Amino acid sequence: MAQPRRSVQSCPHLADTDARKSAGIARRGGMVAARMIGADFAEARRILRDPTARQAGFLADLVTRFGTMRAPVLYLSGAAHRRQRSATARFFAPRIVTAEYRALMEQTTDLLVDRLVRDGRADLDTLSLELAVTVAAEIVGLTDSDPAGMATRLERLAGGMQDQTSWPARLMGYLRGQARAMNVFYRDVKPAIRARRRAPREDVVSHLLAEGYNDRQILTECLTYGAAGMITTREFITMAGWHLLDRDDLRQRFLSTDEPGRIALLEEILRLEPVVGMLYRRLGADEAARGKGEVIGIDIRASNADEAVVGRCPHAIDPDRAIAGKVGGAGMAFGDGEHRCPGAQVALQESAIFLDRLLRVPNLRLERAPDIGWNALIAGYELRGATLACGTAS
Incomplete structure (x- = not known):
């Protein structure tokens, strides 16, 4: 059973602990805006929930300025955003995630872990990508192309749209990303569209077709x-696995509790190590005022360490942390307000299922810690080469 959470005020033994593995790369990567919100959780949440705020991150200015299609849900706001999110909420609701996708998560996990045991070695980041692609593809409807190839194409796409500081570099990155997006379209999205036109399913692509979206609009939503x-x-799966394999006490805690307890521990790791480290909002601009208004950067890493909300020892992993009321265990790692990540439940459940199965492999060890890189587009870390080994040590 999950153990009761105690107050973080009883953590003097953690007072000098900084467990963040991504702190160094975040400092070097830099997160810049004219106005920054740091360790003030309440102010950060107020801005993210401000109904007049507009999305200003993830290349929103370039998409707004040069985009010719209907804006994807990531860039919508107000009534238009609420309509689209309400229409797709059924694909991400906790009840649906458990009923429709849990079996897929478990089956995929078993295949991946069995392969690791058979081969004796695998990269955790490779395994986690295969799992994430398989589950997300089922929800979205991208199930009519090669999953491994799609994973590679999506990975190259993310690297092609890095958010640079200079305007020419940002434009070139945007155009490079557009070219790679078209590769995803013809190899992955177009086959899914053809299949769903013939036989609709309960997935995002089928919904978008029913709403009259054209092919390019469906691509942007996919x-x-x-x-x-x-x-x-x-x-996140790679980062959480790294922490759990590094600390036997956390690993044993994770394996000895129930699934809600495992998710609570994963949320604590995610609070400390949010994948998306910075969110941007533009204030003081109506829908017609493109590119105007004040851009505010919200430092999620700092906000998630606000002691007024998370208590003492904010940079430590405390499985019993008691966070202030009406604040989730992951803080704002999934965002907040109208653009809060709709897939939070999916990510947490598949991470809990996969890591629970993985960490029970006999003699499992992290043979090589991952290299840490930086993705400027999301102001977040990238982990590569986290080599797992199992069986008899050589």
Whole structure:
């Protein structure tokens, strides 16, 4: 059974602990805005929930300025955003996630872990990407192409749209990303559209077709719902696995509790190591005022360490942390307000299922810690080369 959470005020033994594995790369990567909100959780949440705020991150200015299609849900706001989110909420509701996708998560996990045991070695980041792609593809409807190839194409796409500081570099990154997006379209999205036109299913692509979206509009939504979820879930599973394999006490705590307890511990790790480290909002601009208004950067990493909300020892992993009321265990790692990540339940459940099965493999060990890189588009870490080994040590 999950153990009761105690107050973080009883953590003097953690007072000098900084467990963040991504702190160094975040400092070097830099997160810049004219006005920044740091360790003030309440102010950050107020801005994210401000009904007049507009999306200003994830290349929103370039998409707004040069985009010719109906804006994807990531860039919508107000009534238009609420309509689209309400229409797709059924694909991400906790009840649906458990009823419709849990079996897929478990089956995919078993295949991946069995392969690791058979081969004796695998990269955790590769395994987590395969899991994330398989689950997200089912929800979105991208099930009519090669999953491994799609994972590679989506990974290249994310690298092609890095958010640079100079305007020419940002434009070139945007155009490079557009070219790679078209590769995803012809190889992955177009086959799904053809299949769903013949036989609709209960997935995002079928919904968009029923709403009259054209092919390019469906592509933008697939990249929003699919690519974003696949890439960020991959990084989080790798980061959480790294922490759990590094600390035997956390690993044993994770394995000895029930699933709600495992998810609570994963949320605590995600609070400390949010994959998306910075969110941007534009204030003081109506829908017609493109590119105007004040851009505010919200430092999620700092906000999630606000002691007024998370208590003492904010940079430590405390499985019993008692966070202030009406604040989730992951803080704002999934965002807040109208753009809060719709796939939070999916990411947490598949992470809990996969890591529970993985960490029970006999003699499992992290043979090589991952290299840490930086993705400027999401102001977040990238972990590569986290080599797992099992069986008899050589």
